Amino acid sequence: MPTSRTAEARILAVANQKGGVGKTTTTINLGAALAELGKNVLLIDLDPQGNASTGLGIGAEKRTVTTYDFLVGDATPADAVQTTTVPGLSIIPATTDLSSADIELISNEKRSFLLFDALRQLPMDAFQFDYILIDCPPSLNILTVNAMVAAHAVIVPLQSEFFALEGLSQLMLTIREVRQAANKNLRIAGVVLTMYDRRNNLSQQVEADARENLGELVYRTIIPRNVRLSEAPSFAMPVLTYDSNSAGAQAYRDLAVEVMAKDTHAMRRVS
Ligand code: ADP
Numbered sequence: 001m002p003t004s005r006t007a008e009a010r011i012l013a014v015a016n017q018k019g020g021v022g023k024t025t026t027t028i029n030l031g032a033a034l035a036e037l038g039k040n041v042l043l044i045d046l047d048p049q050g051n052a053s054t055g056l057g058i059g060a061e062k063r064t065v066t067t068y069d070f071l072v073g074d075a076t077p078a079d080a081v082q083t084t085t086v087p088g089l090s091i092i093p094a095t096t097d098l099s100s101a102d103i104e105l106i107s108n109e110k111r112s113f114l115l116f117d118a119l120r121q122l123p124m125d126a127f128q129f130d131y132i133l134i135d136c137p138p139s140l141n142i143l144t145v146n147a148m149v150a151a152h153a154v155i156v157p158l159q160s161e162f163f164a165l166e167g168l169s170q171l172m173l174t175i176r177e178v179r180q181a182a183n184k185n186l187r188i189a190g191v192v193l194t195m196y197d198r199r200n201n202l203s204q205q206v207e208a209d210a211r212e213n214l215g216e217l218v219y220r221t222i223i224p225r226n227v228r229l230s231e232a233p234s235f236a237m238p239v240l241t242y243d244s245n246s247a248g249a250q251a252y253r254d255l256a257v258e259v260m261a262k263d264t265h266a267m268r269r270v271s
């Protein structure tokens with residue numbers, strides 16, 4: 001099978017089976033920050049709730065072709081990929097259709113490889129994406145497994161709250177299983193602390209625990225709790241557009257630079 005140009009795109013899954021930890025916020029704003037740096041970015045909404053799609057202004061009426069059609073149906077990349085209002089940031093949006101994929105896919109032998117195959121088909125080449133970011137659902141289900149099989153690495157948002165590290169071992173176990181079964185080079189790109197409140201001792205404690213237990217895996221960049229980040233989606237824009245000078249926007253810019261640097265380093269180590 002000929003290798004497609006997309007093989008050169010870095011595919012990063014943003015995953016944590018806990019809900020509300022900042023996966024979608026990270027996917028949208030990291031994507032926007034990478035685009036601001038001149039990268040050509042595709043965001044794949046892999047959560048049936050479609051929050052990333054909504055947050056980027058892709059309303060229900062524009063979701064005629066979705067991630068579900070791209071994975072399970074016969075939608076071509078040209079059918080599925082939409083531009084957003086952010087230059088350099090495209091998206092494949094999701095609808096609740098995707099929630100039935102879980103059940104429908106049980107009988108499909110290639111069920112874990114659907115996204116892998118969809119992203120590596122030759123027509124993807126035309127887009128010349130540099131980064132593909134996958135916003136995962138809050139579960140370690142077949143959709144998240146599809147993301148991990150398709151990805152080069154996983155970004156794990158960790159909410160700076162009590163019990164943050166709980167459940168992380170289950171996530172690591174899933175990553176290990178995917179490595180053994182389907183994607184031996186899958187790595188953890190990094191763990192990013194989100195919703196950090198520097199006045200709160202608990203945030204500092206979670207950070208200390210995370211750095212002690214996970215060491216180098218934890219990004220130096222920390223995403224602060226910032227109201228602009230939570231407001232931006234209702235205005236259908238990334239925080240970088242909504243309030244370019246906010247602490248949240250700056251943090252995601254820093255994260256983008258760190259993700260790029262760390263990822264390049266890792267690529268060099270592999271080769
Ligand atoms: P997930 O995708 O993991 O479920 P979200 O990214 O949707 O999590 O975040 C959950 C909620 O927290 C959302 O309402 C979001 O706007 C808000 N939020 C996320 N990150 C921050 C932050 N750094 N500061 C303030 N609010 C945030």
Ligand code: MG
Pocket residue numbers: 023024025047051136
């Ligand atoms: Mg989400």
